[in-house]
Amino acid sequence: MFNKILIANRGEIAVRIIRAARELGVGTVAIYSTADRDALHVHLADEAICVGPARSTESYLNMNNILSAAVATGAQAIHPGFGFLSExxxxxxxxxxxxxxxxxxxxKVMDMMGDKINARAEMIKAGVPVTPGSEGEVHTTDEAVKIAEEIGYPIMLKASAGGGGKGIRKVNNVEELVPAFEAAQAEAQAAFGNGAMFIERMIFPARHIEVQILGDSQGNVIHLGERDCSLQRNNQKVLEESPSVAIGHTLRQEITAAAVKAAQHVSYENAGTIEFLLDESSGKFYFMEMNTRVQVEHPVTEFVSGVDIVKEQIRVANGNELSVKQEDVTFSGHAIECRINAENPKFNFAPSPGRITNLFLPSGGVGLRVDSAMYSGYSIPPYYDSMIAKVIVHGENRFEALMKMQRALLEFDVIGVITNVDFQLELISDPHVVAGDYDTSFLGNVFLPEYQKED
Incomplete structure (x- = not known):
């Protein structure tokens, strides 16, 4: 096993990785920017080294400084977490x-699956269902108009190198296409340095279903079930759960088998997620993209499967076989995750950085986990994402998980910054969500308009 790994990230995921490594007996090195000098991950790691100023481009995205830190500290491996340099x-x-x-x-695999156009081509080769769309990159509005006419509206414009909801636009008709294409292309160029786009027929409304997979260097690939990530705002996930209430036994077998086939086709190693869109009216599902990293919502899968995904990542990178085989994986109960952010939902979710003067995280009872890097007295810097914590619950069934999440959110108390706790509490208590009756259109078209009307 590695003696020491460097965590090329910050916040709760850096804390999560440090804890997993420590439980494996592996030493850790934290990196930090000048704005994160007092961050929790800096205090928890065995060693910490500053890699630059507050701006991400000069610190957490500074490859030379991060690699120099790894060499200087003798780290044998680097865990990138999610975001920043992870893909x-x-x-x-x-x-x-x-x-x-x-x-x-x-x-090589990251290039193959991280680029959405390449990934789409590989999935066609693997026999995994994909939505009708462009055959390759689309660079001009004239090309876009022609392809959209062939595919049929509505369509989705997507940045080939995209992620995190950037460079994506829904287009309902030809009048919307040109301005939407130009805006998405400019956004993609600014965010990723690559303005290449592609077009897919829009499956909407739909369920956003993702399957967690793990692979090792010996060719073993397994799945850890699916997560339902359909509650989204601006293509960003807000709440996730596992298993999905929209999927029965037969469809679950089909969609997880397709995910394993996809991972095997590219000889995938380590943790990854295959994302699908499910058309509930037809029961058909389509490959959307692959995330070649650990996901923010991985804890819900850990709860229902009993597999520690981050530990498996470290073991696999060390050359070990997966510690479990597919037949060893059993699924139990239901898990839900809510993302708690320093933001104001009443004002278009505007970020709310500042000093946390008091923090009480929910605790107590079986099946409750809070992943956080916050503490009382900590000042949330304005330079990075606004996540305060992830609240994850597990129950014997979905109703118990829902009630446990409501209880946990009622206990959550933050003073000093505005948060989305009350928003999440209303969402988890909404009759449609309680009934499992929602899709990717629900949050934006049904819940938010009513929520933002309230005083």
């Missing part, structure tokens, strides 16, 4: 060249 194939390749193990898939 950057150049960084993974540099790690390989410097004989530092990147805790994730190879740069």
């Amino acid at each position: 950057n194939s150049k960084f993974a390749r540099l790690c390989e060249e410097m004989n530092i193990k990147f805790i994730g898939p190879s740069a």
Whole structure:
């Protein structure tokens, strides 16, 4: 096993990785920007090293400084977490060249599956269902208009190198297409340095279903079931649960088998997620994308499967076989995750950075977990994401999980910054959500208009 790994991230995911590594007997190195000098992950790691100023481009995205920190501290591997450099194939390749193990898939596989156009082509080869769409990159509005006419409206414009909801637009007709294409392309160019787009027929409304997979260097690939991530705002997930109430036994077998087939086709190693859109009216599902990293919502899968995904990532990167085989994986109960952010839902979810003067995180009872990097007296910097914590619950059934989440959110208390706790509490208590009657249109078209009307 590795003696020491460097965590190239911050916040709750850095804390999560440090805890997993410590339980494996592996030493840890935290990196931090000048704005994160007092961050929890800095205090918890065995060593910590500053890699630059507050701006992400000069610190958490500074490959040279991060690799220099790994060499200086003798770290044998780098865990990128999610976001930042986690899906950057150049960084993974540099790690390989410097004989530092990147805790994730190879740069080659990241290039193959991180680029949405390449991924789509590979899934067609693998026999995994994909939505009708463009055959390759689309660079001009003239191309876009022609392809959209062939596919039929409504369509989705997507950045080939996209992620995190950037460079995505829904287009209902030809009048909307040109301005939407130009806006999405400009956004993609600014966010990813790549303005290439592609077009797919829009499956809407739909369920957003993702399957957690794990692979090792011996060719073993397993799935850990599915998560329902349909409660989204602006293509960003708000609440996730596992299993999905929209999927029965037969469909679950089909969609998880397709995810395993997809991962096997590209000889995938480490943790990854295959994302699908499910058309509930027809029962058909379509490949959307692959995330070649650990997901924010991985704890719900850990609760229902009993598998520690981050520990498996570290073991697999070390060259070990997966600690479980598919036949060993059993699923129990129901899990839900709510993301608690420093933001104001009443004012279009505007960020609310500032000093936390008091913090009480819910606790007590079986099946409650809170992943956080916050503490009383901590000042949330304005430079990064606004996540305060993830509240994850597990119950014997969905009703018990819903009630447990309501209880946990009622206990959550933050003073000093505005949060979305009350918003999440109303969402988890909404009759449609309680009944499992929602899709990707629900939050934006049904819940939010009513919520934002309230005083």
